[in-house]
Amino acid sequence: MNTVELITKKRDGRVLTEAEIEYLVKGYTAGDIPDYQMSAFLMAVYFNGMTKDETVALTQIMRDSGDVVDLSAIDGIKVDKHSTGGVGDKTTLIVGPVAAACGVPIAKMSGRGLGFTGGTVDKLEAIPGYKTSISEQEFMDQVNDKGISVIGQTGHIAPADKKIYALRDVTATVENLSLITASIMSKKLAAGSDAILLDVKCGSGAFMKSQKDAEKLAELMVEIGKADGKETMAMITDMEQPLGNAIGNTLEVQEAIDVLKNCGPKDITELCIALAGMMIYLGKKADTPEEGMQKAQRALEDGSALEKFRDLIEGQGGDTAIIDNYALMPQAEFKLDLEAWDDGYIASMDAMKFGLASQHTGAGRERKEDEIDMSAGIVLAKKIGDTVAAGDVICSIYGNDMKKIQKSLEEVRNAVRIGIKKPEKVDLIKKIVK
Numbered sequence: 001m002n003t004v005e006l007i008t009k010k011r012d013g014r015v016l017t018e019a020e021i022e023y024l025v026k027g028y029t030a031g032d033i034p035d036y037q038m039s040a041f042l043m044a045v046y047f048n049g050m051t052k053d054e055t056v057a058l059t060q061i062m063r064d065s066g067d068v069v070d071l072s073a074i075d076g077i078k079v080d081k082h083s084t085g086g087v088g089d090k091t092t093l094i095v096g097p098v099a100a101a102c103g104v105p106i107a108k109m110s111g112r113g114l115g116f117t118g119g120t121v122d123k124l125e126a127i128p129g130y131k132t133s134i135s136e137q138e139f140m141d142q143v144n145d146k147g148i149s150v151i152g153q154t155g156h157i158a159p160a161d162k163k164i165y166a167l168r169d170v171t172a173t174v175e176n177l178s179l180i181t182a183s184i185m186s187k188k189l190a191a192g193s194d195a196i197l198l199d200v201k202c203g204s205g206a207f208m209k210s211q212k213d214a215e216k217l218a219e220l221m222v223e224i225g226k227a228d229g230k231e232t233m234a235m236i237t238d239m240e241q242p243l244g245n246a247i248g249n250t251l252e253v254q255e256a257i258d259v260l261k262n263c264g265p266k267d268i269t270e271l272c273i274a275l276a277g278m279m280i281y282l283g284k285k286a287d288t289p290e291e292g293m294q295k296a297q298r299a300l301e302d303g304s305a306l307e308k309f310r311d312l313i314e315g316q317g318g319d320t321a322i323i324d325n326y327a328l329m330p331q332a333e334f335k336l337d338l339e340a341w342d343d344g345y346i347a348s349m350d351a352m353k354f355g356l357a358s359q360h361t362g363a364g365r366e367r368k369e370d371e372i373d374m375s376a377g378i379v380l381a382k383k384i385g386d387t388v389a390a391g392d393v394i395c396s397i398y399g400n401d402m403k404k405i406q407k408s409l410e411e412v413r414n415a416v417r418i419g420i421k422k423p424e425k426v427d428l429i430k431k432i433v434k
């Protein structure tokens with residue numbers, strides 16, 4: 001096969017065979033096809049798209065580029081959950097323990113973040129002593145013993161995606177339906193669970209800005225999961241404003257614990273009950289999603305989800321005392337408040353701008369090698385639809401570098417709009433795709 005001919009074929013809008021896609025992916029991963037040719041191919045895909053069959057092939061080839069984890073040593077139906085990414089999204093820290101408390105084994109490999117805030121693994125590292133890297137045997141033993149383990153993704157999962165995603169990131173080819181689907185699903189299918197729940201975000205802080213595009217992505221990912229023999233469902237959820245009140249690593253762990261204590265913000269609690277309910281249903285511990293949600297609610301009310309979180313931390317060497325004393329996690333030296341400049345209603349809070357402002361406090365990485373400031377971030381005191389009077393605190397910025405938090409304060413000032421009319425309420429959960 002000839003790389004230039006394959007680029008030409010896609011450039012001209014023709015359909016590639018599985019063997020041709022395999023040639024490109026394997027050749028690029030092995031270093032035989034250079035970045036400039038892969039970049040041209042990705043741009044051709046960006047403009048001309050891929051058929052469903054091409055997307056299935058791309059996903060499966062990327063899945064098989066590394067290890068496909070065998071979780072059969074863990075009893076029960078293993079359910080994985082994936083969010084397409086959003087600002088203040090700490091749901092894994094909550095739904096994992098809730099579903100585990102309801103009998104669903106949670107064997108979760110999570111990623112680190114680039115941009116916005118950290119990923120789940122970065123957040124867990126705000127807990128002193130928590131080991132995100134343990135052996136495969138320890139991982140399996142902990143799930144069998146405690147019902148839950150959350151670790152960092154190993155370097156052997158879908159290495160082709162790792163290399164291609166890094167290239168997409170710098171060639172403006174991330175936002176393509178087939179490429180996003182293949183990237184996410186190759187990793188999910190390699191992670192070895194029996195069923196997958198996808199939380200597809202839509203709004204200003206998400207890849208997919210419109211509900212229509214989010215639905216298309218969800219439908220394609222669900223189809224690809226099912227084509228691989230896994231029960232797969234998706235929820236389309238709102239990312240027009242940050243989720244919950246906290247953005248940043250320690251701050252998000254604190255908020256997750258508040259939710260597990262059943263005293264967290266309403267929006268994230270509602271979303272976590274829905275997500276966990278669906279996981280409990282997919283794990284066959286409830287006959288319907290509604291029954292799953294009732295069980296999830298009960299696990300928050302009776303403290304069993306919080307106990308699972310304690311088990312998780314203890315099993316992975318972390319200090320469980322943080323649950324009752326948040327000050328044992330890294331705390332910021334400085335705090336600045338954004339005050340309302342007018343009376344009225346919070347009309348909008350641009351999630352993307354909040355994400356970037358939080359990143360600039362030090363809570364997220366701008367480059368792969370950057371160190372995260374665990375204590376930095378933003379806490380919202382108001383959300384869309386709340387009334388404000390001039391001088392009220394809208395949000396607080398935390399960090400250890402005054403210059404950074406001053407810049408972040410300016411950014412959030414531009415991320416908030418105050419209006420005189422109460423905005424219409426938007427649904428947090430927009431649609432279920434199955």
Ligand code: URA
Pocket residue numbers: 084085165174179180181183184
């Ligand atoms: N997350 C991924 O892992 N891949 C994408 O392409 C987009 C989001």
